[in-house]
Every structure is written in structure tokens, then in C-alpha cells.
Amino acid sequence: MAESDETLSWTSRLDPAAGPRYLQIVAQLEQAMATGRLRPGDRLPPQRRLAEHLVVDLTTVTRAFGEARERGLIDAVTGRGSFISARQEQAGPPLDLSMTIPPAPKGLRLGELMQRGIAEILTRSDADQLMNYHGGAGSLAERAAGAAWLAPSLGALTPQRIAVAPGAQAALNALLSLLARPGNTILTEPLAYPGLIGAARQRGLAMAPVASDADGPLPEALEEAANRSGARLFALTPTLQNPTCMIIPERRRQDLVAVARRRDLILIEDDPYSLLAGDAPAPLAALAPERTWHVATLSKVLTPGLRTAFVVPPEGADGAPFLAALRATALMPAPLMTALAAHWIRIGAAKDLLEGVRREAAERQLLARELLPATMRGHPHALHVWQPLPSHWARDRLIESAREAGLGVMAADAFSTGGVAPDAIRIALGAIPERARLAEALGLLGRLIREGS
Secondary structure (H helix, E strand, O other), X not given: OOHHHHOOOOOOOOOOOOOOHHHHHHHHHHHHHHHOOOOOOOEOOOHHHHHHHHOOOHHHHHHHHHHHHHOOOEEEEOOOEEEEOOHHHHHOOOEEOOOOOOOOOOOOOHHHHXXXXXXXXXXXXXXXXXXXXXXXXXXXXXXXXHHHHHHHHHOOOOHHHOEEEOOXXXXXXXXXXXXXXXXXXXXXXXXXXXXXXXXXXXXXXXXXXXXXXXXXXXXXXXXXXXHHHOOOEEEEOOOOOOOOOOOOOHHHHHHHHHHHHHHOOEEEEEOOOHHHHOOOOOOHHHHOOOOEEEEEEOOOOOOHHHOOEXXXXXXXXXXXXXXXXXXXXXXXXXXXXXXXXXXXXXXXXXXXXXXXXXXXXXXHHHHHHHHOOOOOEOOOOOOEEEEEOOOOOOHHHHHHHHHHOOEEOEEHHHHEOOOOOOOEEEEEOOXXXXXXHHHHHHHHHHHHHHHOO
16 A cells, blocks of 8 residues: 555545544544554555545645644644644543533534624724723623523513623632622532632632532421521522533422522522523522522633623622722733623624534433443533442542543532532543543543442
């Protein structure tokens, strides 16, 4: 076989329905490296030769090679061509199952959406003003976009009720700064979002976990914990809870709201996933609007780089103290990204992107259900799954064995707000771009869990 044929043997026909062609080339490259068909030091065919073989234009291959270099897959040597990077042999990046991010949806080109959206924004905006300091709760257009985004779950809202924040983490930090003082106790779920745990510890707050069952925090346990601790603040994620994927049923939500009213508790509802889930009951902010701070970020369901979250204060609350706390925590959202988020919502691109993420999440959940032990807990549109471990594994040993196999996962300890963490791990499904690589990682992890090290 001619040398040129050998150098092309790792390629296969591109699928017009499988997303950007340049990313398909990168995926084939990664797959060939994973299976050993391409090894460190192997020389790749000239870009023009590869373009002819795959029946694509040269620009597509050039873009694919650029992406591969960014990922550290290949090295270019002037005058000699491109080679599989030796760095992969020394210390290739692990298959990341630890970071919960929305996967890139098939058939939607995020780069093109960004380029077109920013160009349209700049035709209507003063670039100097756009890149200046912005105070307050966000522009009226951005707040109106927030009201439109939240309407499917919260109903009609006036834009004036909404504040724009640079992500949920900044909003949660500001809320804890506003609503609690060092030494105070806040009520939480036994397993909670690590960002909330970190913010509480940084503020010198104690956390009192509320006993829960398969449907979420128990109302009687909430009442007892509030009475015992004197806490006035209860923070929770009722929909697609991180890390367990639990959705609190409607009746349980109503019972928890009844306790909150009796005990005069303030609720912080971290709710990035209601629109992604598609089957969630009404948020707490709809059931108890007089006492709920509702935080909904776009980073968890569209793309992290937007760094945009919408915060809805309780009805009748003065939003100025929250804005002051937010400004002290994070001066302002990035104006260009917030303007882009608002533009995408206004023209329907955000909804299209959300639907694309939902479809991709569903495919990845099917892979997880097929490849992981049957004790796995997930949801058709969640970005992660919760995996209890069999008796032959302690979570610390499993994490170490997974790391040695090149897999990154998170143990239950990262989510524990008190007491003994269960022997379980959270497995994120969105950080690995290609489904084939995700299947490889899940298959390896599934075998490891079932069989032991």
C-alpha cells in the first residue's frame, strides 16, 4: 500500500448530519489515537491531500488541524508537516467526567451563532459604551430578555423585577452576604452544589443539612432543623438536583413551602435546570413568591462562556441591597456576553440552543444507562448521573483507580453538607465533546465499578 494511503487509513466518510465537518475530522483523529491506529510521532497527510480524500474544501481541514493543535493532539513542524503529539504519550488529558457543562448540540454551530450575534449587536450598539462599566440590575432589554426566558416556568414577570448577574455563583455569594452573617446557620440539602458549600464556608456560615428521602427534603425534618438551629435561610435545588438528579415532586414542594411560611424561612432556589428538564413542577418562586430568591443561570444549559444569570427577588423586596452585595462580589456581568445572551433569547436562538442541548443530553443519558451499572440514577435530559457504588468499592479507592485509568469523576464528599457522605460518585456527561469518546469513558468506568480494580 502506498504511503499516502497508509496515512489516510484512519479516516472515514463524513456525515452531513453529524455536525461541523471540521469537528468530525478532529473526532476521527482522537478516535484513531485512542485505538492506537495513530501513535505519537506519526506523520499526518498534507492538508490538501486530506481535503481531496474527504471531499471537503481546504479551509475545513485547516480549521480541523487548528482545533487539533489547540487540544494538544498534534504538533506542526515548519517545512515538514503535522505529527501526532508526543505529549499525548507522556501525559494525555484525562477523560473528564467531573465537570458539569452543557454538551455542544449536533447540527448547531456555536461559533457561527456567536459571530452572527455579535455582528448584529454591534450594528445596533455603541461599541465604546458596550465595553464600558455597567452598573445596576442590567439594561431594560436584558431584563426583558430574562423575563421572557423565565416565563415558561415562572409565568409573566415585569422586567423591573429581574436583576442580571455574572453567573449563579456570583449571585449565590451576594445572597449569602446579604441574608446571613458570619456564624449564622443556613439550612441545606444533605448533598448540595459545591459552589454553594464553598460560598457558605467562605462567609463563615454553618450548614445544617435537612434529612431527605427519594422525593427530597422531608417537611418535618425541615421544621425540626429550623427549630433546632434557629436558621432563617433554606437553600436548595429542587429540579435536577446536583448531584443526585432528583426532582422534588409538586406535593413535596407545597409541603416545604407550608413549613417555610410557618417558620418564616427565606428560600434560595438555585434553578438552572427547569427548562432543560421539561417535566418539572412549578418552581418554589411560583409557589411562594413572597419569600423566594430565584436564581437561573444560562451557563449550565446553554454555554458557560455567557456568564449570565437572572435573579428574581421575592415580591415586594427592595432589590437595591442585593445589587450592592452583587457589585461588591463581582463588579458587573461582561456586557458583551450579556448582550449576546439577551439577543439570542430575543431572536429565538437561545431556545434552539436549549433544545439542541436537551437532545444531546438525552443521547448521552442513553449511553450512561447502557454502560453504567443499573443502580445509576439519571434523568432523560440531565447533564450528569449519580452512581452509588457496590460494596466492594470505597469511593476514595474508586476515585484513585479511575484517575489511574485516565478518568476524572467526583466523589460524594464534594457535595456533602454534613454527616457521612455516601459511597457514590457523580458522573458528568457534557465535558467530553464526542459521543464515541464519552462511550469509551463510560464503558471503562462501568467495567471498573462492576469488576473492581
